[in-house]
Amino acid sequence: MDTALQYNQAARRASADADSENPMLEERAYPEETIGEPLVDNPKMSIRNVDVFYDRDQAINNVSLDIGRNEVVALIGPSGCGKTTFLRALNRMNDIIDTCRIRGELRLDDEDIYGSAMDVVELRARVGMVFQKPNPFPKSIYENVAYGPRLHGMAEKRHELDDVVESSLRKAGLWDEVKDRLQQSGTGLSGGQQQRLCIARSIAVNPEVVLMDEPCSALDPIATVKIEELIAELSQSYTIVIVTHSMQQAARVSHRTAYFHLGHLIEMNETNKIFTAPDHRLTEDYITGRFG
Amino acid sequence: MATDRNEQAGASRLRRGLQKRYRRERRFRGYGLTAIMLGLIALLVLFGDIIGKGLPAFQQTHIQLEISWDREVLGINQVSEAELKQANFDALIKQALRERFPGVDARRQQHQLFKLVSSEAGYNLRERLQTDPELLGSTETVALVANSTVDMYMKSDAEARADDRQITEVQRQWINELRDSGELGFGLNTSFFTQGDSRNAEQAGMLGALVGSFYTMVVTLLLSFPIGVAAAIYLEEFAPKNRLTEIIEVNINNLAAVPSIIFGLLGLAVFINFFGLPRSVPLVGGLVLTLMALPTIIISARSAIKAVPPSIREAALGMGASRMQVVLHHVLPLALPGMLTGTIIAMAQALGETAPLLMIGMVAFIADVPQGFTDSATVLPVQVYLWSNTPEESYVALTSAAIMVLLAFLIGMNTLAVVLRKKLEQRW
Ligand SMILES: Nc1ncnc2c1ncn2[C@@H]1O[C@H](COP(=O)(O)OP(=O)(O)OP(=O)(O)O)[C@@H](O)[C@H]1O
Ligand SMILES: [Mg+2]
Numbered sequence: 227m228d229t230a231l232q233y234n235q236a237a238r239r240a241s242a243d244a245d246s247e248n249p250m251l252e253e254r255a256y257p258e259e260t261i262g263e264p265l266v267d268n269p270k271m272s273i274r275n276v277d278v279f280y281d282r283d284q285a286i287n288n289v290s291l292d293i294g295r296n297e298v299v300a301l302i303g304p305s306g307c308g309k310t311t312f313l314r315a316l317n318r319m320n321d322i323i324d325t326c327r328i329r330g331e332l333r334l335d336d337e338d339i340y341g342s343a344m345d346v347v348e349l350r351a352r353v354g355m356v357f358q359k360p361n362p363f364p365k366s367i368y369e370n371v372a373y374g375p376r377l378h379g380m381a382e383k384r385h386e387l388d389d390v391v392e393s394s395l396r397k398a399g400l401w402d403e404v405k406d407r408l409q410q411s412g413t414g415l416s417g418g419q420q421q422r423l424c425i426a427r428s429i430a431v432n433p434e435v436v437l438m439d440e441p442c443s444a445l446d447p448i449a450t451v452k453i454e455e456l457i458a459e460l461s462q463s464y465t466i467v468i469v470t471h472s473m474q475q476a477a478r479v480s481h482r483t484a485y486f487h488l489g490h491l492i493e494m495n496e497t498n499k500i501f502t503a504p505d506h507r508l509t510e511d512y513i514t515g516r517f518g
Numbered sequence: 519m520a521t522d523r524n525e526q527a528g529a530s531r532l533r534r535g536l537q538k539r540y541r542r543e544r545r546f547r548g549y550g551l552t553a554i555m556l557g558l559i560a561l562l563v564l565f566g567d568i569i570g571k572g573l574p575a576f577q578q579t580h581i582q583l584e585i586s587w588d589r590e591v592l593g594i595n596q597v598s599e600a601e602l603k604q605a606n607f608d609a610l611i612k613q614a615l616r617e618r619f620p621g622v623d624a625r626r627q628q629h630q631l632f633k634l635v636s637s638e639a640g641y642n643l644r645e646r647l648q649t650d651p652e653l654l655g656s657t658e659t660v661a662l663v664a665n666s667t668v669d670m671y672m673k674s675d676a677e678a679r680a681d682d683r684q685i686t687e688v689q690r691q692w693i694n695e696l697r698d699s700g701e702l703g704f705g706l707n708t709s710f711f712t713q714g715d716s717r718n719a720e721q722a723g724m725l726g727a728l729v730g731s732f733y734t735m736v737v738t739l740l741l742s743f744p745i746g747v748a749a750a751i752y753l754e755e756f757a758p759k760n761r762l763t764e765i766i767e768v769n770i771n772n773l774a775a776v777p778s779i780i781f782g783l784l785g786l787a788v789f790i791n792f793f794g795l796p797r798s799v800p801l802v803g804g805l806v807l808t809l810m811a812l813p814t815i816i817i818s819a820r821s822a823i824k825a826v827p828p829s830i831r832e833a834a835l836g837m838g839a840s841r842m843q844v845v846l847h848h849v850l851p852l853a854l855p856g857m858l859t860g861t862i863i864a865m866a867q868a869l870g871e872t873a874p875l876l877m878i879g880m881v882a883f884i885a886d887v888p889q890g891f892t893d894s895a896t897v898l899p900v901q902v903y904l905w906s907n908t909p910e911e912s913y914v915a916l917t918s919a920a921i922m923v924l925l926a927f928l929i930g931m932n933t934l935a936v937v938l939r940k941k942l943e944q945r946w
Contacts, residue, residue: 322835324759350838357836361829363848373847374837427837 256487261505262495264291264484270435270465271316276330278311278320285311287489289330293435298457298466300476300497303486304512309469310358312486313437316467317353318346334435351378354428358439358469360420362412362427367404370412370423371395374431390430397460398426399452418449425456429464436460438468442475454479473513477501485509568925572918578707578720579669580661581635581696583614585643587653597651605647607640611662618701619692630689636663638721661705666719666912668693672702673915710919714885715901719912722905724920726887730800730880730895731869731927733888737804738811738868743861745808746815750857753816754823755845774813781809782877790878797879798894806874811864818860822853855942862935866928872899898924 265272269292278286285308293299301309311320318339320326332339339349351374362370371391374380381387391408395401400422404415412423421441428436438457442450457466457479470476476483477497484494485508493500493509504510591609594601615631616622622631636642639662646660647653664672667684671693674682685693696702709716714726757763785806789795795802826849834844875881880896881904888895896904902924905917 317836319832319836322832347838347840350836355836357829357832359829361827361833363830363833364852373834377837377839377843424833427833431837 256490257492257506260290260491261493261509262499263482264491264494266292266294266297268295269293270295270297270335272331272333273316274331274333276312276315276328276332278308278315278329279327280311280323281325285489286315289486289491291484291491291494293465293467294481296461296463296465297482298461298468298480300480300483301467301469301486302471302473302476302483302512304488305471306488307486308489309486310439313355313439313467313469316435316437317350317355319350319355321346351431352433353435353437354431354433356421356424356428356436356438356441358441358443360417360424360444362415362420362423364411364413366409367395367412367415367423368408371426371430374427378431380431394426394430395423397429397456398422399456400426418445418452421445421449422453422456425453429460433464435465435467438466440469440471443471450475473501485512487512568918568921570918571915572920572922574673575710575915575919576707577673577704578709579664579672580703580705581664581668582659582661582701582703583611583618583635584657585610585614585660586657587647587655588613589655592654594654597647597654602644602648605644607643607647610643611635611639627688630686631692633665634668634689634692636665636718636720638716638718639663641721663709663720664702666910668702669720670912672697672704710916714887715883715896715904716885717883719910719916722913722916724898724901724923726884727896727898727901727920728923730803730884730888731897733800733891733895734803734807734897735865735869737801737891738807739861739865741804741808742811742815742864746812746861746864747819747857749812750816750819750823751845751850754820755841755849770813770816774817777873778810778871779873779877781806782874784809785874786877796892796894798882798884798896799880799892800888800895800897801891802878803875803880803895803897804891806878807868807871810871810874811861811868814864814867815857815861818863819853819857822856822860823849825856826852855939858942859935859939862931862938866931866935869897869931870899870924870928872903875900876903898927 271293273292274290276286276289277284289312301312303309314320315328315332316339320328328340334349334353337344363373365373368391371394372381372387375387375390381390392401392405395404400419403419404410404423412420415423421444425436425438425441442453445453454475457468460466468476468480480497482494483497483500485492485500485504485506487508493504493506495505500509501513504513588610589595591613592605592607593609594605612628612632615635616628619631622628642663643660668689671679671682671685671690679685679690693702709721710723712725713721713723715724716722753763753767757766785802789802789805790797795805830848830852831844834848835841839847875897881900882894882896883904884894884896886893898920902917902920905913905920
């Protein structure tokens, strides 16, 4: 069966369940084009007509959007709608999944991300990633942060490396907590500290874009606030794409928000607009809690 | 009211069920305990038997004799390589014995007298003179190794002594006389640790087998560890997941189950018959044991690599590390303890392996301690096999003593594996 058809049917069923007394079913079908303003001028990254497949299953369906410079873009949507898949497509982390195939056009500063001229190692240095689950290396805190710069030969001398480690940890708001125990294992930190360590690790190589996959999903409110402050600060020098399940968080930190639904990009707009006056019913259902 | 009764009935049913569950659990624990006890008893019996039989072999009967290092009797003028070869050390011993028992004239009796001392005692004297040339011309009391028949006689109880057919009546008298005067007594069996195999039980040692095992293990370790780890890394990290790698995987597991004698036959056919390597040498033994150890090492190394959490790989890849860097920086350090443990266990298996070595001729009688990888040699378990096959009774204790040494090494290696795992284990 045609995959797109499958998705459409599944979406219909899901929305029919949501409120069955509403007769206006047509409104629930996927829009032909993404609603709102997915495109911007002079984008940092541009994504056009991207499909992602796991074997035969399509996880991302004809998605086109832009990510502006120094912009914070939030990706929201129900579980399993393809946010992680989309995010991982942006720095080719999907390459390591054997079954994953991608189609379409992705550009970083007008360079083709999947083109033969693009070096994966360089790409991942330019587009850093913070994973959903904190995953520090089982090495010292210092080594965790120093790993990237050392890998890419960014800091040759010891004191240069020391400086990079300190400034990265400061930016991640972790320096004061760990400055006396840099040689202790990174895995010995609390969950929130580990997540900030991972952020420090990814910004240590001075990436242009930082991809964050639910960076606060395992954190308490205090640590969450710290990370949100960090995102606000980072957005002055970096471009950030953040996946989150928290509407409040998306509303607080992002400039624009994209709503994904079963692999489709339904609506993308100014964050304010999305949360106050969504154009599409699916978006509205989701952010008002009637879906997912 | 009705619900009340219902609740009560439910509770009592639950209680009855619980009791039954506890009973079942106790019974199950009982089974487990019994199994462990049985295993322990079997182990105790085995160890008790081996140690009981083997311990006496570490002691040896010595005869104190007044040796005069007489130039004439020896037939040499000075201590030099060439002259020592000619020297008649047996004559020294014979003379000393004759002086100790002056009444013994008859040829037959003299012959029996000389047989009290080990027939290789002359070699011991030669070594003594070689290390200390000053002795020439002097007289001293030397403890000489007694013949194994005397040794057996001394170690057995009164009843066994009475019907010991190996010792004649006169010999019995001499032995008693020497023992009563304190000239016949027990000392440490040094030849057991310092010499190779011998046809005379009192001179047989396991140094040859020990060194042979050492050389064999060196070859095995040097080949199987790098090859095994490299294969495991390739299969886990780089090989495409397709039909071919699946077949390879299944066959590695099959190899681990192939009877060891088949590896021996393979070694015989390939290394000796085809490549023309010499027989009975540690090099070929090590090659054959490498074939045996590889599957174990590959399997354990692969599971050690698999145990490294994928999140760490993703983190490193996300930082822009290449696959090779991920392996070198993260996977290998984390998997190394598991790999080492697997390797040590494979080595312990290889150390105890006998059958394949029989096929490549490491079962020959070899008196000399091997000097290198291509000298004829035997190994510890084969030495045990050889001695246990000797009809002479005096080798029984030696066999058990050799088993004790082998077991000590195996236990030592397995302990090392456990300690290493505990020590290097990293939590993430
Ligand atoms: N490695 C994979 N192999 C096969 N299918 C996958 C794989 N990873 C994800 N999928 C499928 O792709 C779809 C999208 O998954 P994805 O992880 O991108 O969702 P998500 O939006 O990040 O969900 P969540 O909010 O729960 O993290 C899901 O249907 C999922 O089952
Ligand atoms: Mg996800």
